[in-house]
Amino acid sequence: MEKIHGQCLCGAIRYTSAAAPLMTAICHCKHCQRQTGTAFSIVVAVPKGSLVFETGQPATYQDVGDSGLPVFRRFCANCGSPIVTEVDAMPTMDFLKAGTLDDTSWLKPQMNIWCTSAQPWVKMDESIPCIAGNPPA
Ligand SMILES: [Zn+2]
Numbered sequence: 001m002e003k004i005h006g007q008c009l010c011g012a013i014r015y016t017s018a019a020a021p022l023m024t025a026i027c028h029c030k031h032c033q034r035q036t037g038t039a040f041s042i043v044v045a046v047p048k049g050s051l052v053f054e055t056g057q058p059a060t061y062q063d064v065g066d067s068g069l070p071v072f073r074r075f076c077a078n079c080g081s082p083i084v085t086e087v088d089a090m091p092t093m094d095f096l097k098a099g100t101l102d103d104t105s106w107l108k109p110q111m112n113i114w115c116t117s118a119q120p121w122v123k124m125d126e127s128i129p130c131i132a133g134n135p136p137a
């Protein structure tokens with residue numbers, strides 16, 4: 001797998017991850033809808049510790065997950081792009097927002113998650129699982 005590179009809209013933050021992605025999911029949770037301002041977010045999980053910020057440092061909004069544990073939503077304070085989410089309930093991974101990747105040609109979402117809050121007009125890919133909430137650990 002090619003090394004992961006990406007950046008926010010304004011370019012103040014650039015990141016890289018040397019590790020191969022663990023999974024790709026489309027998240028329809030209400031929090032992702034609000035944070036991204038759209039119907040869902042596409043997340044690429046990378047192993048915790050593999051993500052390096054080459055330029056800039058993101059700001060953090062500390063959210064609370066369904067588990068009751070903190071969720072750290074990191075974003076560019078200059079342009080507002082969501083960059084990565086760290087979920088205390090899933091401590092082995094970081095969840096990159098795939099829209100910030102330089103190269104998305106390899107992206108292939110493996111599952112839809114939080115399908116219970118998906119917007120009704122979103123057409124699901126029926127060839128991949130549609131999970132009501134968080135993916136099973
Ligand atoms: Zn930015």
Ligand SMILES: [Zn+2]
Binds near residue numbers: 028029030031032041
């Ligand atoms: Zn979500």
